[in-house]
Amino acid sequence: MDPAVNKQAQAVVLLLFGGAILKASWTDLYLRYVKEGLRPFLLLTGAFLVVTSLMTLWYEYRPASPPQDAPDDGRGDGDSDGHGHGDGHGHGHEPRVGWLLLLPVVGLLLVAPPALGAFTADQSGSLPAAAESDYGPLPEGDPVPVGLLDYASRSIYDDGRSLTGRRLELTGFVATGPDGAPMLARIVVSCCAADGRPIKVGLTGGPALDVPSGTWLRVTGRHSPQRTKDPVNQADIAYLEVEQWQPITPPKQQYE
Template identity: 65%
Template sequence: MSRLTQAVVLLLFGGAILRASLTDLYLRYVKEGLRPFLIAAGVLLIAAALATLWYSLREGETPDDHHEHDAPASGAPGDDDGHGQGHHEPRVGWLLILPVLGLLLVAPPALGSFAAGQAGSVSAAPASDSDYPPLPPGDPAPVGLLDYASRALFDDGKSLTGRNLRLTGFITPASDGSPMLARIVLTCCAADGRPIKVGMTGKVPLEVPADAWVEVTGVYSPHRAKDPVNDVDVAYVEVTSWQEVPEPKQPYS
């Protein structure tokens, strides 16, 4: 691959990363806080591509120059393949364009019920302090699934009792087919995403298809179960009402 071609590939990579990071597309791949690093990486790649392009054009290099530079001297072993043609470098390097085209042309869906069904629920952790902080104001109080599971499992619902709660997630089927509320939790990027699952009792949205996003209003339920994938405790919420909602801009927790 010539230096000129390398510059084009770098330019496409940098442009794709910059385009994704300047829109909400990057939220399908990484956590929101990594946006500045993606922008910096895209700018650096574009700068490297432009520098390489300028250097190549200054020397008058063409895309086929590398074949002439790398070809063995006339008469040397391997000079000819028996058909009067010299050897060329493999063009497998052009496959680097494929992920770039995928990033530019295809907006992949966020991880959903399939990923949640293949992985065990995240093990909720207790609060670092002995007591959980008060819930946010409002009725119902908005609570994240991971925060709800932690309070329900390790605080026995003491900080949840007496409050109406609002939880948002996508529907994923449990092993018995009943719907659960789930959200993918990221440590860094989608590659390390793990689901947090919360079971539902009461007015369960039975007719909602998998991957549909719902907002449920409910109260703390003492019911618990085990995730059969990894034997982790799963908290439950008693649903009093629910409604389908659009997928949020930031689908991950």
């Protein structure tokens, strides 16, 4: 491949990739891939890639400097090896497969993959709840919103003592439990979607869930002492005694 074409292809790929990063981080789309606090770094990275690609293209297409007169060595108009100017080997038919690198970047711009959801939860083992030395009281509110990971930790490692007597509100999407019954789940990420793991909470009692897998719900209920094991990794799964539930629009931040 002509080196000039290769550099141009690389520059265009960088330009589109940087533009895709800027587009995603300028809206809430980036929350499907990374945690909210990484937005400034994504903006800086996208801007750097765009500037780098534009400088590369400018360098490739800048006006050429006028040739300087070479000293006459007495050998006429031929080149230094005596073969003249026309060697008959132009580069017009060089393969330009480097431009195929644009396809995945264009795909990223046109089709944004969804956030991790029910499929990941069904295929992966539940994240083991984190044990703490002291579980403080829940904040005021009735019902009080509680994250799924916080609920599972308090239920499993504190035997639900800080949950007893409180009406709780959990938000997540519907996943399939070990016995085929619906569960509430959410993806927990440390940095980005690549390290995402589901946290699952079983649902017992209350009105029957008749919504498709992946539907986002807001569930109100009370702590249940019931537990089970996730068949994927044998992690403990806590349960919630359901009082009522309602479908909701997926939240802006879908990861915990």
